[in-house]
Amino acid sequence: MKPINVGLLGLGTVGGGTLTVLRRNAREITRRAGREIRVTMAAVRNVERARQQYGGQGLVITDDGGAVVNHPDIDIVVELIGGLEPARTLVLQAIANGKHVVTANKALIAKHGNEIFAAAQDKGIMVAFEAAVGGGIPIIKAIREGLTANRIEWVAGIINGTTNFILSEMRDKGLPFDQVLAEAQRLGYAEADPTFDIEGIDAAHKLTILSAIAFGIPMQFDKAYTEGISKLTKEDIRYAEELGYRIKLLGITKRTDQGIELRVHPTLIPARRLIANVEGVMNAVLVKGDAVGATLYYGRGAGAEPTASAVVADLVDVTRMATADPENRVPHLAFQPDALSNEPILPMGEVRTSYYLRMRAYDRPGVLADITRILADLGISIDAMIQKEPLEGQEQVDIIMLTHDTLEKHVLAAIERIEALASVSGPVVKLRLEHLG
Amino acid sequence: MKPINVGLLGLGTVGGGTLTVLRRNAREITRRAGREIRVTMAAVRNVERARQQYGGQGLVITDDGGAVVNHPDIDIVVELIGGLEPARTLVLQAIANGKHVVTANKALIAKHGNEIFAAAQDKGIMVAFEAAVGGGIPIIKAIREGLTANRIEWVAGIINGTTNFILSEMRDKGLPFDQVLAEAQRLGYAEADPTFDIEGIDAAHKLTILSAIAFGIPMQFDKAYTEGISKLTKEDIRYAEELGYRIKLLGITKRTDQGIELRVHPTLIPARRLIANVEGVMNAVLVKGDAVGATLYYGRGAGAEPTASAVVADLVDVTRMATADPENRVPHLAFQPDALSNEPILPMGEVRTSYYLRMRAYDRPGVLADITRILADLGISIDAMIQKEPLEGQEQVDIIMLTHDTLEKHVLAAIERIEALASVSGPVVKLRLEHLG
Numbered sequence: 001m002k003p004i005n006v007g008l009l010g011l012g013t014v015g016g017g018t019l020t021v022l023r024r025n026a027r028e029i030t031r032r033a034g035r036e037i038r039v040t041m042a043a044v045r046n047v048e049r050a051r052q053q054y055g056g057q058g059l060v061i062t063d064d065g066g067a068v069v070n071h072p073d074i075d076i077v078v079e080l081i082g083g084l085e086p087a088r089t090l091v092l093q094a095i096a097n098g099k100h101v102v103t104a105n106k107a108l109i110a111k112h113g114n115e116i117f118a119a120a121q122d123k124g125i126m127v128a129f130e131a132a133v134g135g136g137i138p139i140i141k142a143i144r145e146g147l148t149a150n151r152i153e154w155v156a157g158i159i160n161g162t163t164n165f166i167l168s169e170m171r172d173k174g175l176p177f178d179q180v181l182a183e184a185q186r187l188g189y190a191e192a193d194p195t196f197d198i199e200g201i202d203a204a205h206k207l208t209i210l211s212a213i214a215f216g217i218p219m220q221f222d223k224a225y226t227e228g229i230s231k232l233t234k235e236d237i238r239y240a241e242e243l244g245y246r247i248k249l250l251g252i253t254k255r256t257d258q259g260i261e262l263r264v265h266p267t268l269i270p271a272r273r274l275i276a277n278v279e280g281v282m283n284a285v286l287v288k289g290d291a292v293g294a295t296l297y298y299g300r301g302a303g304a305e306p307t308a309s310a311v312v313a314d315l316v317d318v319t320r321m322a323t324a325d326p327e328n329r330v331p332h333l334a335f336q337p338d339a340l341s342n343e344p345i346l347p348m349g350e351v352r353t354s355y356y357l358r359m360r361a362y363d364r365p366g367v368l369a370d371i372t373r374i375l376a377d378l379g380i381s382i383d384a385m386i387q388k389e390p391l392e393g394q395e396q397v398d399i400i401m402l403t404h405d406t407l408e409k410h411v412l413a414a415i416e417r418i419e420a421l422a423s424v425s426g427p428v429v430k431l432r433l434e435h436l437g
Numbered sequence: 438m439k440p441i442n443v444g445l446l447g448l449g450t451v452g453g454g455t456l457t458v459l460r461r462n463a464r465e466i467t468r469r470a471g472r473e474i475r476v477t478m479a480a481v482r483n484v485e486r487a488r489q490q491y492g493g494q495g496l497v498i499t500d501d502g503g504a505v506v507n508h509p510d511i512d513i514v515v516e517l518i519g520g521l522e523p524a525r526t527l528v529l530q531a532i533a534n535g536k537h538v539v540t541a542n543k544a545l546i547a548k549h550g551n552e553i554f555a556a557a558q559d560k561g562i563m564v565a566f567e568a569a570v571g572g573g574i575p576i577i578k579a580i581r582e583g584l585t586a587n588r589i590e591w592v593a594g595i596i597n598g599t600t601n602f603i604l605s606e607m608r609d610k611g612l613p614f615d616q617v618l619a620e621a622q623r624l625g626y627a628e629a630d631p632t633f634d635i636e637g638i639d640a641a642h643k644l645t646i647l648s649a650i651a652f653g654i655p656m657q658f659d660k661a662y663t664e665g666i667s668k669l670t671k672e673d674i675r676y677a678e679e680l681g682y683r684i685k686l687l688g689i690t691k692r693t694d695q696g697i698e699l700r701v702h703p704t705l706i707p708a709r710r711l712i713a714n715v716e717g718v719m720n721a722v723l724v725k726g727d728a729v730g731a732t733l734y735y736g737r738g739a740g741a742e743p744t745a746s747a748v749v750a751d752l753v754d755v756t757r758m759a760t761a762d763p764e765n766r767v768p769h770l771a772f773q774p775d776a777l778s779n780e781p782i783l784p785m786g787e788v789r790t791s792y793y794l795r796m797r798a799y800d801r802p803g804v805l806a807d808i809t810r811i812l813a814d815l816g817i818s819i820d821a822m823i824q825k826e827p828l829e830g831q832e833q834v835d836i837i838m839l840t841h842d843t844l845e846k847h848v849l850a851a852i853e854r855i856e857a858l859a860s861v862s863g864p865v866v867k868l869r870l871e872h873l874g
Contacts, residue, residue: 021586021728031653032585117769127769130583136729138583144771145582146567146575148469149458149749156873215780216468216772223782236795236866239837243821245793245870252871259781261788268793268839268870274711274735275873284733286873291458292573292736292746294873296721298711299732309729312586321766329758332554332564334581335653343652344696345660351698356682356705358673384680400676402705429673433682433705434689436593436712436723436731 003036004319007068007099009090010080011044011054011061014104014131017304018078018311019054025312031339032331033316043068069094076318078311079103088112095119095127100322102314104131104307110205113212113219126321128314133206134159136306137299138313139285144213150289152214154254154261159206161281161301162190162197163229163249167266168279171237171246177230189281199228200249200264207251210285211262215255220262227265240268246276349409354383354433357401357411359418360425363390367423371399374417378410396425402433440473441756444505444536446527447517448481448491448498451541451568454741455515455748456491462749468776469768470753480505506531513755515748516540525549532556532564537759539751541568541744547642550649550656563758565751570643571596573743574736575750576722581650587726589651591691591698596643598718598738599627599634600666600686604703605716608674608683614667626718636665637686637701644688647722648699652692657699664702677705683713786846791820791870794838794848796855797862800827804860808836811854815847833862839870 006022008015019039022029030036040058043065044050050061062068069077069090077094079101081087087108094101095116103109109116109129120127130140134157143152158164162184169180181198184190196202204224212219229249240247245268254261269276274296278284283301288294300306320330331337361367368387375382384402403411415428443459445452456476459466467473477495480502481487487498499505506514506527514531516538518524524545531538532553540546546553546566557564567577571594580589595601599621606617618635621627633639641661649656666686677684682705691698706713711733715721720738725731737743757767768774798804805824812819821839840848852865 017728025586025588025727028588029585113769117774120769121774126766136726137732138579141578141583142575142734145754145767146578146750147746148466148753148771149462149746151462151465156871213771216770216776216778217780217782218770218777220782225785225788232868233866235835236793236868239795239823239835240793240868242823243793243837243839247868250871255780256783256789258787259783262782263785263788266868268791268868269873273873274714277711277714289573289746290462291454291742291749293743295574295734295736297579297732297734300730305728306730309584309586309726312728313583316585317582329563330582332550332557333653333655334585334650337554337558339653340655341653343654343692345654345657345699346693346696348662348700350695351662351700352693354705356673356677356680358676386676386679398672398676400680402680429670431669431673431677431684431703431705434593434687436706436710 001035003038004075005040005073006037006076006078006315007071007074008039008042008078008080009065009068011042011050012080013304014307014311015042015080016054017308018080021305021308021312023057029312029316031335033319034336035319037315037319041068041071041074065090066093069099070097074099076100076102076315078315079105084108084111091116092119095123095125098123098125100125100318101127102311102318103127103129104311106132106202106205106209110208110219110221113209126318128318129209130314131307131310133209134283134285134297135299135301135303136309137283137285137297137301138310139297140213142297143210143287147287147289147292150291152255153288153290154252155210155214155285155287156250156252157210157285158248158275158278158283159251159285159301160197160203160249161283162194164278165189165281167229167247167249170234171241174234176234177232198230200226203249203251203264207253207262207264210251211253211260214253215260217260223262225263225265229266232266244271245269246271248276349407349412351408352405354405354435355403355411356431356433357403358429359399360396361399362395362423362425363397364423368399370421370423371418374414378414380406380410380414438472440475441512442477442510443474443513443515443752444508444511445476445479445515445517446502446505448479448487449517450741451744451748452479452517453491454745455517458742458745458749460494466749466753468772470756471773472756474752474756478505478508478511502527503530506536507534511536513537513539513752515752516542521545521548528553529556532560532562535560535562537562537755538564539748539755540564540566541748543569543639543642543646547645547656547658550646563755565755566646567751568744568747570646571720571722571734572736572738572740573746574720574722574734574738575747576734577650579734580647580724584724584726584729587728589692590725590727591689592647592651592722592724593687593689594647594722595685595712595715595720596688596722596738597634597640597686598720599631601715602626602718604666604684604686607671608678611671611675613671614669635667637663640686640688640701644690644699644701647688648690648697651690652697654697660699662700662702666703669703681708682706683708685713786844786849788845789842791842791872792840792848793868793870794840795866796836797833798836799832799860799862800834801860805836807858807860808855811851815851817843817847817851
């Protein structure tokens with residue numbers, strides 16, 4: 001099937017990530033999309049540097065964005081320049097030329113989305129913007145397609161990683177805002193001019209987009225209430241904690257009988273809520289629908305490859321939807337029927353994971369030596385251990401061991417030998433352990 | 438635009454929920470889908486009872502499933518009978534008749550998915566099954582469409598609410614399995630014969646589906662390793678806790694160089710992980726992709742309306758994808774362009790939420806009376822309060838109050854009056870508080 005030709009505007013962090021992911025996972029993506037998606041042109045500021053870093057594989061690199069949006073061979077334009085201009089002009093030109101557009105530009109969508117979507121509608125063109133909110137979390141898709149049954153009641157999200165990192169650090173370490181901001185800047189989590197992030201403007205851009213797709217209203221960024229975290233003190237974070245709350249910078253949009261709330265501000269939320277425990281640069285969005293109840297979506301909200309994940313998902317979506325033939329629908333099993341794999345399912349003995357082992361042993365010398373010798377002989381190493389005191393009047397003690405990763409068949413062999421020890425009574429309890437890191 | 442006619446097989450919990458949601462949110466769903474989606478036929482066991490409960494609005498109720506799948510006016514058949522037969526025969530018959538199918542039947546998909554998808558492929562028909570895994574959480578869509586850029590590394594999920602409820606209760610209350618199971622049965626969270634849930638079979642059905650779409654392999658339910666929670670003791674839950682872990686029944690599927698792991702079993706996971714804190718009947722699925730990193734999806738995994746949420750989302754998807762015209766694509770703002778709403782954005786003064794107020798006051802009689810009088814006069818009621826001891830050598834104390842929901846303009850008025858009190862020094866700190874319940 002004919003490949004889809006993509007033109008990139010921008011090859012910075014997200015542009016580079018997009019190219020990298022498309023190249024690295026080309027086979028996997030083609031198995032899913034049913035055709036190759038390849039970047040054939042890219043417009044950058046520094047052509048020489050981009051050629052050195054990303055040249056080859058038939059990629060034409062230019063410093064003229066107009067050349068990309070006007071090129072007759074380009075099917076989809078991906079706008080990753082950021083900011084309002086020239087992004088807006090180039091996107092509108094791409095649409096005028098009948099090219100579909102994918103963008104990660106939240107400011108552009110929040111401020112000029114109404115104009116852009118109207119132009120796209122006129123031309124029968126798609127403008128996809130999953131990467132504009134929540135980085136790699138498919139939150140636009142979840143609300144726009146996954147929850148179509150629902151009357152959405154409200155959306156509340158941690159949608160700016162920089163401020164969530166700062167708030168997490170202020171709480172963890174009891175440090176004041178200024179000091180943590182400096183640390184975030186040193187780590188590259190905050191920009192030299194951090195205003196957009198810390199004053200809530202970036203979050204308000206994203207919230208404006210979420211509000212529009214949740215309630216079916218136009219983009220109204222100018223009506224968003226925006227309050228940042230720069231005035232927040234560590235005392236208030238501590239008092240909130242004492243009362244059972246965490247402070248997060250939330251974007252909240254809610255439907256009421258009087259109208260729609262659209263607001264970004266530091267917010268106390270009960271510490272037991274899952275979203276209160278989203279730490280560091282991670283993002284999470286809570287969506288309340290009348291049928292589904294509360295659902296939560298969590299993941300990395302920024303960074304080269306997480307954002308590229310959303311950009312490429314949009315490319316696959318546009319590829320599928322732009323072609324009317326049934327062969328380009330979402331395949332039942334995510335991959336095209338002729339691209340299914342015959343990788344074998346592993347028998348349990350060959351599974352590698354960590355283990356919790358509990359055994360009941362007589363409290364006498366040498367027991368632990370016998371057990372640990374058996375584990376060592378089978379190459380099983382111990383990560384943690386508890387030996388409980390014997391209960392009053394009992395001769396036996398519980399020994400609990402956590403192992404490092406090992407093959408299940410080795411653990412089974414070890415258990416058989418441990419159970420055969422005279423000093424161990426009854427069966428060994430075996431549970432598996434996953435770090436999910 | 439011509440309405441889509443839906444035929445339901447089954448009007449039990451999920452079928453009833455689907456009909457209810459489609460009727461209640463008809464306007465919202467039409468605004469999204471661009472055309473009406475209406476249930477015109479339903480096959481049930483007890484026709485009389487169903488007529489009493491759901492009759493009217495042009496709904497034809499029959500006890501003959503064949504009449505639904507063979508009716509020429511039906512566009513989409515929704516199978517909500519559960520079990521393998523007659524579900525399988527009816528679904529295959531619907532496909533043979535050229536009708537798209539939506540199903541919530543995990544056992545059917547896990548065991549006969551390969552046959553069903555092959556038949557659907559031959560006829561150019563769609564079979565959608567979002568409701569088969571994770572209830573209302575759009576997890577199939579997230580993996581199949583949202584993460585297409587990624588080489589998926591592993592998926593780990595709490596995908597059975599009954600067992601998660603039992604494990605949460607065992608841990609919270611230190612009770613043994615049998616006792617909590619009996620409680621779960623009394624509450625309707627566990628069935629009279631709980632085998633499917635507690636032995637992990639239901640989770641293995643769902644995991645089989647997740648594995649297939651994550652890795653592009655056929656359904657291989659017979660190769661899934663399945664171990665339930667019925668032998669789990671409260672002692673092991675407590676020991677795990679001491680070591681910093683929670684025990685959850687996880688479905689895990691992982692890609693390794695040797696093959697694919699496919700296993701359901703009780704699993705220790707670090708207590709600090711978000712997924713370790715998913716309690717009660719809630720479900721959550723963690724997906725690790727090479728580009729996006731770890732993403733988490735959380736929500737209700739069962740119940741009439743959460744499951745109906747997924748069924749209806751599939752109906753909207755099939756409606757959109759089955760028609761080739763651009764007008765039926767996913768609209769940019771989730772709702773059709775001519776169905777956007779002009780609901781106003783509320784000014785902040787009209788926003789109703791709870792508040793955290795911190796004020797610094799001189800430690801003298803009557804201060805608290807003055808402050809609480811001001812709040813009462815403005816109709817603001819207090820939910821919690823802390824008054825801190827004055828620090829050594831200081832005359833002032835911090836007073837922190839949490840309010841119940843109130844209008845922001847009333848809080849602003851109260852703050853103005855409180856700041857005017859001679860006994861209060863400096864500005865009142867105001868933060869908003871959301872329960873997100």
